[in-house]
Amino acid sequence: MSVKLGVPSKGRLMEKTFEWFGARGVTLSRTGSDREYAGRVEGVEGVELVLLSAGEIPRELAAGRIHLGVTGTDLVREKLGQWDQVVEPLAELGFGHADLIIAVPACWVDVDTLDDLDAAATAFRERHGFRMRVATKYHRLVREFLRDHGVADYQLVDSQGATEGTVKNETAEAVADITSTGDTLRANHLKILSDGLVLKSQATLFRSRVAPMDAGERDTIKQLCRILRVD
């Protein structure tokens, strides 16, 4: 059997991943038509390329259906309970940098820290009769972060896209989202809390700790790691 390597199936993340492997002597490529999700691995024997949505790679690693996978730290930590017992990070790939942050309207001149956010949330609840809404798709990470910092009187509302627009649309009062440059936040009149960094994320090569492996597959992974100069 072969070692299954999960890689994002489209876009910049896929291209950058191909580049990273290519620079180390392992050529990944898509085969067939542009629409067909099939791929090829050259430069090492016994590795099969599996093209997947980056968001599904954590789940597939945790289920042991792929041995290796490239995805963001943010997704692994959001989607997997006890992530470090399920997967092992082998190498940070140096791209796909993104920070999960908490941001509030720039016009909230009184709010700069989590301490301020908590106080504003209490007053907000008294005034409006419901808890301050924080829009995000990273429910677990944000909830854990806010709980650890003792912020109460908020609620998370789900937002799978265009999260920065939720404040203007009055479906949320604050957001927790991924940003790399902060441009989208600024364009939407939002500012990052000075202590509102939840997680720093980048594209990372993970190994599944639970995928079943025979001796041959174990050797293949060892050899691949040697070629990629990671261990």
Added chain:
Amino acid sequence: MPEKARVRAEAARLRALFEAEGAQGFETSILQPAEVLLDLYGEDIRARAYVTSDALRGEQMLRPDFTVPVVQAHMAYGAEPARYTYAGEVFRRQEDDPDRENEFMQVGYEVFDRENPIDSDAEVFSVIQSALGGARLRAATGDIGILMAAVAGLQTTDARKKALRRHIWHPRRFRALLDRYSGRSPVPAARKALLAAADPFAGGAPEIGLRSRAEVEARIEALKADAAAAPISEREVKLLDALLQVRETLPNALEHLRDIAVDMPAIGKAVDRLARRMKALEKRGIDVAALDFEASYGRTSMEYYDGFVFGFYAEGRPDLPAVATGGRYDALTRVLGQGREIPAVGGVVRPGLLLQLEAGQ
């Protein structure tokens, strides 16, 4: 874990014991409307309970405990005084510890009685303790009421006391607030700049969202008032620290608390209540000298307990959760009673854990 049928039989036995104490049986649905629980506990409950939904009824929660439905039912049509018992599964999300069960049986005993709350505390503790039989357990007790009295008695502004009181159940933020209010931690630069600014809105950021400019202005006023207020004195912070660190057998803790109360008269009444509770426990045959009292006990649990709190733990098994827990939750009846309230105290036993311990001993 013992098989389900045996746990059920054990639950039935416990429930019969509680019925013999005069409690009437209580039943409720497994699926509870999520709104009430979310409103009470906020976002944290989502990390601890399973939330599901359908298009018709919206969000529902697999019951994380029976206390809220019992209180709701009692406030809606209960006669006073009342004692209730129930037995059934509760569901808790466990995302960080695969060894903790996410579904287990609970058997409860709850007392709604205005007459003598102190004696009701002792009654619940002793009924639960005797239901636990011969298992070798360590009992820990605490009293959130003493902490609330200490906060209420601080020589500082009402706004600060309110914030501290709100965060009694979040020890880390409580500490951060106390450090800020006492001047132990410096005022953040951004706040200094905000308070010094001639026009805080000079940045010209457009107004967006539901939180209005008036609300921002109101908070700036509150911050200015806070900056003008004298810091909480070092003496008071030290007393509060001493109080939070009290951790001894109940009689020794009481002596220690009486000493602290000399310098902190605000907790006098609450400490008197603790003394009367100790007597009431003794009267019911509890060996109070063997009870632990921890002033901080119950601070990290769900925040409905606001007085007496207790838990029973298996000796030498720190890996196991509490076999039984309980406490007083007067404020919860106030929140759910829509204008009415009644002193209430209760406790729950986990029959599965009890059987597991019996099997191991």
